[in-house]
Amino acid sequence: MGAEAQKEKINNQSKNISMDTSKLSNPTVKAAFEAWQAGDSKLWLSFFTADAQLLDDGHPRNFQNFSTKAIGHERFTSVDIVKDSGRSIFGHFHSDTWGNFKTYFKFHLDANSKIYKLEIGQAEY
Template identity: 60%
Template sequence: MKTLNHYVIYGTLITSAVNAQAAKTPAATIQNINAMNTEKLNNPIVKQAIDALQSGDKQAWFSLFTNDAQLFDDGNKMDFKTFFEKALGHERFTSIDKVEQNGLHLYGKFHSDQWGDFKTYFKFTIGAGNKISKLEIGQAG
């Protein structure tokens, strides 16, 4: 019984320490930990896609793409659906540094729970019905 009580007390102490640190951190900082400025995104379809990526919203993400959307990762053709089923909720931009080609090409810093932090590009191709038909992603220099 002492062991069980010890863990409960220990858990409470950890929670108290985390809450004490959070109390010292401005609320705006806490709210913006995963937020990112998307003002540079001037293509509404790309903005919707990045918003879905950032929030890990699979339904919103997949609804923006054609059924046969193509994905290329550093030039290698990948299975779009399988790739993003795994990636959504675990990968996101931390900043968007440059937008080109009428808002279809994005360059910025990226975080992947699996691969860490790196610079990346996303290049969208929008086809019929204003759906994304192709996405090229990869590490940017």
């Protein structure tokens, strides 16, 4: 099997990994995370305010663009650390574009449990 065929086999297997979300204690974050993992952009977006902000390694990005282009092509392959009452997730991540790396998603919720800001970036732990 050539390198490209092996890479495709690994990528297809990683898409089928069953994720243990029991560590995710915040119900909104857990539901949003599960929508992300399932590649369901409509459901994912339903957990966010209309003017949700995205910071990628501290730099502002277009949240809507990120949500519609990355979802289905990027996913966690493990949940390693959960902090901030279940609002911050650290784990291994796969991107069809950027490969595999450690990342974090930090969710900020308003009084109505809607996510108004998402911070993402590469993690070191």
